[in-house]
Amino acid sequence: MHPETVHTHPDPNVDPHSALHHHGAFRVGIGGPVGSGKTALVAALCRAFAGELRLGVVTNDIYTTEDADFLKRAGVLDPQRIRAVETGCCPHTAIRDDISANLAAIEELEEELGQLDLVLVESGGDNLTATFSRGLVDRQIFVVDVAGGDKVPRKGGPGVTAADLLVINKTDLAPMVGADLSVMERDARARRGDLPTIFLSIAQDRQAVKVADWIRALLAHEH
Amino acid sequence: MTSALLLLADGRFPAGGHAHSSGLEAAVAAGRVSSLSTLESFLLGRLYTTGLVTAAFAAASHHAAAHPATSTAAAHPAAQGAAAAHLATPSGAVEGGSVPRLGDMECAAGSEVLLQLDEELEARMASPATRVASRKQGAALLRAAKMVWPGDGYGLLPQRRDGVHHAVVLGVTAAAAGLSCAEAALIACYSQVTGQASAALRLLGFSPYDIQRLLAQLAGQCDAVAMAATAHAGKDPAELPMFSSPLADISAELHATWEVRLFAS
Ligand SMILES: Nc1nc2c(ncn2[C@@H]2O[C@H](COP(=O)(O)OP(=O)(O)OP(=O)(O)O)[C@@H](O)[C@H]2O)c(=O)[nH]1
Ligand SMILES: [Mg+2]
Numbered sequence: 001m002h003p004e005t006v007h008t009h010p011d012p013n014v015d016p017h018s019a020l021h022h023h024g025a026f027r028v029g030i031g032g033p034v035g036s037g038k039t040a041l042v043a044a045l046c047r048a049f050a051g052e053l054r055l056g057v058v059t060n061d062i063y064t065t066e067d068a069d070f071l072k073r074a075g076v077l078d079p080q081r082i083r084a085v086e087t088g089c090c091p092h093t094a095i096r097d098d099i100s101a102n103l104a105a106i107e108e109l110e111e112e113l114g115q116l117d118l119v120l121v122e123s124g125g126d127n128l129t130a131t132f133s134r135g136l137v138d139r140q141i142f143v144v145d146v147a148g149g150d151k152v153p154r155k156g157g158p159g160v161t162a163a164d165l166l167v168i169n170k171t172d173l174a175p176m177v178g179a180d181l182s183v184m185e186r187d188a189r190a191r192r193g194d195l196p197t198i199f200l201s202i203a204q205d206r207q208a209v210k211v212a213d214w215i216r217a218l219l220a221h222e223h
Numbered sequence: 224m225t226s227a228l229l230l231l232a233d234g235r236f237p238a239g240g241h242a243h244s245s246g247l248e249a250a251v252a253a254g255r256v257s258s259l260s261t262l263e264s265f266l267l268g269r270l271y272t273t274g275l276v277t278a279a280f281a282a283a284s285h286h287a288a289a290h291p292a293t294s295t296a297a298a299h300p301a302a303q304g305a306a307a308a309h310l311a312t313p314s315g316a317v318e319g320g321s322v323p324r325l326g327d328m329e330c331a332a333g334s335e336v337l338l339q340l341d342e343e344l345e346a347r348m349a350s351p352a353t354r355v356a357s358r359k360q361g362a363a364l365l366r367a368a369k370m371v372w373p374g375d376g377y378g379l380l381p382q383r384r385d386g387v388h389h390a391v392v393l394g395v396t397a398a399a400a401g402l403s404c405a406e407a408a409l410i411a412c413y414s415q416v417t418g419q420a421s422a423a424l425r426l427l428g429f430s431p432y433d434i435q436r437l438l439a440q441l442a443g444q445c446d447a448v449a450m451a452a453t454a455h456a457g458k459d460p461a462e463l464p465m466f467s468s469p470l471a472d473i474s475a476e477l478h479a480t481w482e483v484r485l486f487a488s
Contacts, residue, residue: 086484086487090241090425094242097241098241099237100238101363101487104359104366
């Protein structure tokens with residue numbers, strides 16, 4: 001073919017699964033089963049990014065204000081920067097099928113606080129099938145914990161297989177619950193291919209350093 | 224336009240409804256709804272009060288958006304058809320000239336009536352928490368509607384950062400979707416009753432068959448209330464029905480203060 005007639009895609013490297021374009025802060029969803037450490041991770045990221053990024057947090061606990069109150073009590077983020085969304089007993093609906101309340105909460109934060117760099121959206125604790133809509137977040141982290149049993153990565157489900165980052169939390173508990181981390185790592189790799197997995201103990205790593213670095217890399221790529 | 228009607232009435236339409244029990248959660252906590260028969264009384268009580276009011280406002284808002292010309296004495300009757308065609312057409316889909324555009328005067332009349340409707344509906348809601356819930360749901364519906372049925376008609380709505388009341392947005396959305404006034408009223412009644420019933424299912428663990436049977440039994444009354452509400456379209460906004468239920472207003476205020484609640488209203 002003559003070089004001048006070559007038809008090129010406007011952006012051949014575009015990811016067909018990439019998020020809907022929106023202006024404003026980069027949005028990261030944090031999902032996972034009840035008690036796996038989602039709020040602990042949000043708190044750790046708030047510590048990690050304090051003084052570095054303009055941050056906002058939206059929580060979706062089934063009990064309206066539980067997570068938001070925890071973050072306020074922990075003193076890791078100015079209460080003004082936290083919004084709680086009610087989900088009417090359906091945490092997965094609010095992050096996937098009907099994202100309107102979460103979008104409104106993010107817009108409110110941006111309106112009141114001005115330009116933000118990063119918004120973290122914590123989903124209510126749900127099951128292994130809950131994932132965020134690409135209309136709501138740019139990237140999603142799925143948090144499971146070692147105490148839930150080393151079978152969790154093997155079970156798969158869209159959270160484990162497709163999240164942009166899988167966090168396996170509470171590694172400090174592995175000896176207590178007889179969980180084999182190497183089994184979890186092998187199963188995660190089998191389920192996730194090239195997608196990254198991070199082992200973490202937020203109890204010991206109060207700033208979730210590796211997760212914060214993963215987000216920093218994404219933000220650097222954005223700009 | 225049956226499919227568009229079903230689409231807009233569907234509980235899966237992403238307009239934030241799933242997070243609202245419209246008073247049901249508060250009634251359950253107070254022990255007023257605990258069985259199928261008390262649920263039925265609750266649904267009927269609310270259908271004939273707030274249901275009728277919101278349906279009348281939805282119908283009136285549809286009318287104001289679809290026929291803004293008849294909203295003023297000075298308006299030209301010929302503009303009516305143009306207005307309806309205009310609203311049912313996605314903006315930009317029509318080349319200039321083939322469908323008459325809404326005149327400035329008609330637009331001004333339509334927005335004036337919609338503003339009045341929003342204010343009159345506000346006055347019919349004694350509870351500030353209920354007002355907030357209604358405006359939030361209006362904002363969520365508008366967000367979805369603009370993307371699903373794009374059009375210029377939404378420009379007639381009042382500009383409010385906290386959202387326009389849900390029933391008003393519903394009427395304008397129904398017009399943009401090409402639905403009738405009566406269908407706008409029907410969606411208002413239907414979504415109130417089914418939304419509350421679905422909240423009851425989640426909170427009280429009823430059998431889904433029992434809930435659906437109850438809804439089927441109430442269908443005739445739901446239709447009748449919607450029909451009665453439709454008759455108010457085109458009236459002076461101040462003359463629209465003004466039924467309320469004081470206990471619901473008080474419960475809504477209490478509900479908003481709960482530390483732990485599952486539903487936004
Ligand atoms: N041992 C240990 N405990 C942890 C760790 N991370 C979190 N926890 C504890 O696990 C419990 C649950 O953590 P949360 O952060 O509230 O979990 P969550 O996923 O937000 O829970 P829901 O929002 O209720 O679904 C808390 O008591 C945390 O202190 C960890 O790395 N090790
Ligand atoms: Mg939490």
